[in-house]
Amino acid sequence: MSETVKKFLYVNRKAPYGTIYALESLEVVLIGAAFDQDVSLAFLDDGVFQLTKGQDTKEIGVKNFSPTYRALGDYEVTKLYVEKESLAERGLSADDLQELVWEDEDDDYAEKPSIRIIDRTEMAKLMANQDVVLSF
């Protein structure tokens, strides 16, 4: 395998249910974690709903895959950027999102938050700074 390390950004724009994009995006992230690249995830538009807590899918007969986001830290996927304006436009705030953490090996395994709320301008900069952008 190549030793190149590239900056990968997975952009999540769609609601978790209703279409399969969110689930199949997460599947790429989990597989991609094995490749030791510099990985970031972005959540904007309806994609911010993917990280909300208390998801209950019983009535729609679809698997609730939201607990899987909590495993991302163990896969060393530790940078989840959520767009502030997208949250606000949907009446959401950081308190509505799951608490996602990762353990920092270099800091005595201290638990650190994975979710970072950034504004639209910062999101644009983040995107411009990537090598590979995969949009779902």
Add this chain to the structure above:
Amino acid sequence: MKFGILISEGPYTHQAADSALRFTKAAIKAGHEIDRVFFYHDGVNVGTRLSIPPQDERNLQQEWSALAKDHGVDLVICIAAAQRRGLLDENEAKRQGKDANNIADGFRISGLGQLIEMGILSDRLMTFGD
């Protein structure tokens, strides 16, 4: 330049597979390299040899298969997405106890790692989707 191509919408429903086909042909003609095309989400449906579009319409599967044959483009269908949608090669049909397979010439089924690898190895990854 070396391009990787990701197709993430189904044939005929969406223009993605058409645009990707045109882009790939144009890029090859202009002297660029396209080593791999990765089919994900409903894009995997491009690779069934059982589709029969009306005779006066384009046949996307055949055009992609021809590209693979003439230019050695690696057409990779995601296994996880394919299994959900009923796309099987001979081995996978046997392994899953299914009575048929439907992968067209020039396509192969493999894992999502092939998509990540394509992102690492190509200069640009182009997504054709919604």
